[in-house]
Each structure stands twice: as C-alpha cells, then as structure tokens.
Amino acid sequence: MMSPHRFSIGQTDAEIAMLQWGARGKPPALLLHGTGFVADVWDEVARELAATYTVYALDRRGHGASHKPGAYHFVDYADDICRVIDALDLRDVYGIGHSAGATDLLLATKLRPDRFTRLFVMEPTVMNPRAARAGGLSDESVSRVQGTLRRRAEFESAEAAFARYRAAPAFADWTEASLRAYIRHGFAHLDDGRVRLLCTPEIESEILRPIYEAMDQVYIGDARGNPFGWLTEIDCPVRVTTAAKSGAIYQEMAARAVSLIPGASTLVFADAGHCVAQEVPQDVVDAVREFAS
Secondary structure (H helix, E strand, O other), X not given: OOOOEEEEEOOHHHOEEEEEEOOEOEOEEEEEOOOXXXXXXXXXXXXXXXXXXXXXXXXXXXXXXXXXXXXXXXXXXHHHHHHHHHHHOOXXXXXXXXXXXXXXXXXXXXXXXXXXXXXXXXXXXXXXXXXXXXXXXXXXXXXXXXXXXXXXXXXXXXXXXXXXXXXXXXXXXXXHHHHXXXXXXXXXXXXXXXXXXXXXXXXXXXXXXXXXXXHOOOOOOEOOEOHHHHHHHOOOOEEEEEEOOOOHHHHHHHHHXXXXXXXXXXXXXXXXXXXXXXXXXXXXHHHHHHXXX
C-alpha cells in the first residue's frame, strides 16, 4: 500500500501542509476535509482514486500541520485553495470536498474559474444570500460554538484517544482506517506518550462561528463581504450530495447550494451519515468516478 508523499507550500508563517497520492502526470484531484479533521482522513478514498488521478489533499488552515492564523472566514479558505493551485500549477482540477471543505472549493472556483473541470461536493456549508436574516447567531448556535471550548483536547495515549472517539456517536460508523488516520495525524504526539489535538478547542470554536452564521443565514463576512453570491456564477459541472442519515441542517444547506449553482446535479448516499467518505469510502470512490464519466 502506497504512503502519500508529504510536503508543504508557502512560508513558515503561512504554511499549507499537503499530501499527494500517485505520480504527477495524471489529471489532478483535490480533496478538502471538513471542520476539525485533516487531509489523512481521505486516505482510503485517495488510494483508490490514485489509479486515475494525481490526488492531492491539504490540511485546511487551523487544522493539522497547516498554519493557524486566527483568520477563518470563508474567503480565507478559498484563497488558500488558490495558493495551492497556483503553487502546483494545477489545471483541469476535479475538486472533491466535504462540508466546509466543499465550500472552499465552491468559492475557489469563482476565483480560479479556468482551473476546475468539475466539483463533487458532499453536504457543503452554504447560506442563501437571497434569504439572509438580520441579527446574530441563535442561542442554540452560540451554545454550540461555546460548547466546543469544553471539548477534551488531550489524552494519555493515542489508543485512549482512539477508544474515546470510537465510542462517540459522530465517529461510530467511521472505518477503523479513517479513525486511526485522524488520531495519528490530527493530534500532536508528545514525548511522554500523551496526544493533544492540533485543531484545539479554541481554534475550532473560532472556525465554527462563521459556519454557524452561514447555517443560521446571518453570515455577513469581513471587509470583503459575503461571498455566497459567487455560487450563482459557477460554470463547471457540480454534483451536490447528501447522506440519508445526516442531520436536517446539512440537507437544508445542500438544497441552498443546488438553488444557487447553475445546473447542479444531486446524489443521496443511502447508507451513510455526514462523514460519508470516512464511513463508506468505496461508495464515494464509485460516485466520484461515475460523475467524471
């Protein structure tokens, strides 16, 4: 079994950690993980796709070995995708993303429209700017963002972290390989054997605030404004997928995406939850290949 090649792009204070499966020379596929995770959770999908593509994945800012600058707006993430595409001179990119990582790709397609050939986006984080609401986050969303700060960040060993996550409902259906990849690469492994989350609760809370603002239809953005109107200008083929066991908000946001993206097609994974690529990786591989054909 091939191990991915690890490298990074950018200066030390703005470094993006990258993985590559397969030799260069094939069409590029670019994989984007969701909030809290790392590039390595794609490993089972990427190994299969590497027969056809040069597969790249990155640790999104705030995650894994990438930079953690404290700037976590949607356009920041899209800019990082553009940095990767420019640094590697990627063309005819097949973008494959999950949750907020899927949103990165949707927005990057507006910024580099000539570089993408198609997008396969699994339950992207999307607001509909045509239906924006005034006011701030709902009390429930504020509670969820603040609740992230109480998340346990350190464990006595990697095995203890694995056992804790394996027992959590959100990870119960992950393949063992995907969960072990997350524990191996999503945590700092300390000299005394303990492990500590690289995307700390404090960082994840910062990352989640704009995500919940998008969910609640109240996202405004920073000085660059709200980028979600960009979705109406995407002109490459896009498939938006949902999962039958996922939460209602993910179905709703996928529907918003379909309403905004011209000609978007849809797919439902019948036997999976939100983290579909880590639950049924072969189903994702098959669907990605079918969309390309």
